[in-house]
Amino acid sequence: MKVHTVFALVLGVWSLVLSSAAQADEQTVLTRIAFGSCARQNIPQPIWHTIADAKPQLFLFIGDNIYGDTEDMDRMRAKYAQLGAKPGYQKLLKHCKLLATWDDHDYGVNDGGAEYPKKKESQQVFLEFYKEPKDSPRWKREGVYLAQTFGPKGKRVQVILLDTRYFRSKLKRAPKRPKGRGPYIDDDDTNKTMLGEAQWKWLGEQLRKPAELRIIASSIQVVPQHHGWEYWQNFPHERRRLFKLIGDTKANGVVFISGDRHHAEISRLPADDKENGAGYPLIDVTSSSLNQAGGGNFRERNDHRLGDNFGQLNFATIDIDWTKSNPAVQFDIRDIKGKAVRSLGVRLSELRENR
Ligand SMILES: [Fe+2]
16 A cells, blocks of 8 residues: 555544544533642542542633643653542543643743743643643644533533633732732733733634533633732733623623632622623632632632632532523532532523623
8 A cells, every 4th residue: 555545544534533523522412510720739639539429521620730830841741640640530531521721830830921931841741641632723822722612502512711821911019918918919001911812812713603601711710800819800901801702702601610719719790890891790610729728718808709708629510401491500619528518500591691
């Protein structure tokens, strides 16, 4: 057989594999998704067993998935290997698809952004560890953002994973750290960006695609705006731009999930909030941490929080009941035993503008 014939055959088989993978996603009706963040790789991670027992079809690992914090890629790989060797993590992956994005620590530097010198290399290590498919656009572009839609028409879940690190401008620090707040102050310099122009353009394109429910995973919180740690409020104009983009693209069904904070909480920005350009209430479900109990700063100000925050180990589940004519979406933050400790239920009709 001639070389080019072999090549054509290999290519043919490969494209069959790829198209069947895409078809599988299209046919997978998601009814349970789980997510979590902040997993220190050098201490035990027993919560994976609870997550595996919850039997999600998809797990979204949304940042600080390891504490890499290095410019040495051999060290970064070794830390990923520690995560990969966790028995509970392996158990989950046997039956569950996993999609990941990163936050500062797995990106490579605490509170880091575009200035991190090893971002290209770190992206390669990330894609290798999560076994990114060969045809994924992530190998060809800068940043680890990704979108994928699951399920047939009428039951489509679009998962959008943002990269809030690769392009992010430098944060503005308070000259003197205010009492009871984090070190950063809002920066209205419109030259500063959270996503960078390429990712913004891509996000607009994604939001124009059809879906019934859209889960936007942002490693940092989107809705809260008072704590002064890392969150979208660091750049208020970028936070407004995100909400306005949802409105401008008429993207129904958006909910945010976030991590990073070492406590969990559910926030809700009302439709009539002056900053909310989406046209409907915006929910941000924060789950953190998988294996480092923060204890919970229950006095932290968050005017958009529903109920109290939760400071023990946690993950979260999203259950979708498609059998109802107005499908129901249930968010549960769960403790290490799998018990729901904070919950919110919404109907899809609540996640669209009343026109
Ligand atoms: Fe973080």
